[in-house]
Amino acid sequence: MNLDKILAISGKPGLYVLKVQTRTGFVAESLLDGKKITVNLKSNVSLLSEISIYTHEGEKPLTEVMQKIAAKENKGQAISHKEDNATLAAYFKEILPDYDEERVYPSDIKKVLNWYNTLQAKGLVTDLAPAAAEAPEETPAVEEKPKKAPAAKKPKAKKEEK
Structure with a gap:
């Protein structure tokens, strides 16, 4: 997944x-x-695939950030999101050295670490694959299409007898 x-x-x-x-x-x-x-x-x-983290060069997709955490932790649990803000910032600086400290708040770091630990606990971290290396899956989006009314039947014209 x-x-x-x-x-x-x-x-x-x-x-x-x-x-x-x-x-x-x-x-x-x-x-x-x-x-x-x-x-x-x-x-x-x-x-989660649509979320990005601000860096000084632009934005990094959350998938890449989580892959870096997984690589650092050898796909194990990261530090707790309940650590103090200085510890969280130092940890995040190791993961993503160029993250923008002014636009990435401690609450954002807590969310990322909490989400990573949740995914890791469910065994989903091993399935995090780089977006560029993934083959595009052909899963069509489910769309609700309006149902067509049944076509009205034309009455058959009776032949008039003279």
Whole structure:
């Protein structure tokens, strides 16, 4: 599994896996407790594959950052997100030396480490593959298409007899 189906839902703790897309939103399963929830389209939802970290040269995709953490930790647990801010900043500086300290807040570092540790605990870190090395998967997006009304049958004209 890659980060394409891993979600962070605003106001909900932890991470979720996208299961099914519905007409009014989608169904997601919590990585923490396995419970399924329905999420409407008005909720603020972020795909982890779409998140980037600010660096001085631009932005680094979260996938790359998590790969660097996995490489440093030999695919094991990272430090706890509950460490003090100075420890977290020093750790993140080892992972991503050029991250922008002014735009990446301690709360962002805590989220990244918490998300990494959650994915690692579920055994999903080994599946984090570099985006450039991945072969593009042909998984079409589920789209709701309006159903067509059945074609109206034309009444057959009766032959008039004279």
